[in-house]
Amino acid sequence: MTHPSHSHRIxxxxxxxxxxxxxxxxxxxxxxxxxxxxxxxGIDLASYKQFRILxxxxxxxxxxxxxxxxxxxxxxxxxxxDSKDFLVTTFAKAVSEGIESGGKYKIVKEPTxxxxxxxxRLISLTPYASREEKDVQTxxxxxxxxxxxxxxxxxxxxxVAYKGTQEVGKEYQENTRFNKQSDVTQHFTTWGKNISQRLxxxxxx
Numbered sequence: 001m002t003h004p005s006h007s008h009r010i011x012x013x014x015x016x017x018x019x020x021x022x023x024x025x026x027x028x029x030x031x032x033x034x035x036x037x038x039x040x041x042g043i044d045l046a047s048y049k050q051f052r053i054l055x056x057x058x059x060x061x062x063x064x065x066x067x068x069x070x071x072x073x074x075x076x077x078x079x080x081x082d083s084k085d086f087l088v089t090t091f092a093k094a095v096s097e098g099i100e101s102g103g104k105y106k107i108v109k110e111p112t113x114x115x116x117x118x119x120x121r122l123i124s125l126t127p128y129a130s131r132e133e134k135d136v137q138t139x140x141x142x143x144x145x146x147x148x149x150x151x152x153x154x155x156x157x158x159x160v161a162y163k164g165t166q167e168v169g170k171e172y173q174e175n176t177r178f179n180k181q182s183d184v185t186q187h188f189t190t191w192g193k194n195i196s197q198r199l200x201x202x203x204x205x
Contacts, residue, residue: 052117
């Protein structure tokens with residue numbers, strides 16, 4: 001028989017593992033280094049059956065040139081409105097589809113009981129090439145740095161907070177808008193799939 005305190009430790013470990021793995025790099029690579037900045041003690045995941053995803057926060061997202069770019073042109077390294085709109089729209093759609101793809105959890109709009117709420121703030125993006133650089137190939141599209149918060153949706157109580165920087169994309173490819181958008185879509189979809197898989201594992205489903 002499992003001792004109650006031991007059961008709580010398992011649940012806590014499972015929850016942190018869930019979040020660390022959910023934000024792992026796409027295509028089943030090992031999770032990127034993340035820093036857990038807060039974990040609520042004594043978390044019990046048993047009652048959570050669904051997710052509520054808030055819009056991706058890009059209000060202060062910066063576009064940062066990679067270190068090898070000398071004297072970057074500010075016009076080339078500004079995150080345009082249409083790019084922000086794409087990120088927000090794609091995040092909502094891809095993460096939702098990833099979570100629901102396993103058939104175990106659903107996405108809801110209201111903060112009802114049994115709902116985990118996911119909030120992500122995109123701090124910066126570092127493309128490996130600017131949009132003006134033609135006829136170049138890159139290994140992946142770049143990196144993104146973010147902060148994430150998981151709350152109990154009805155109470156808005158913070159359960160876990162963490163931050164990290166991740167590679168987006170893993171293949172050599174031409175520096176095109178299409179390829180960059182495809183990498184971002186795949187990355188966000190994999191976030192959703194990992195969230196679903198890890199919560200199911202933590203709940204023994």
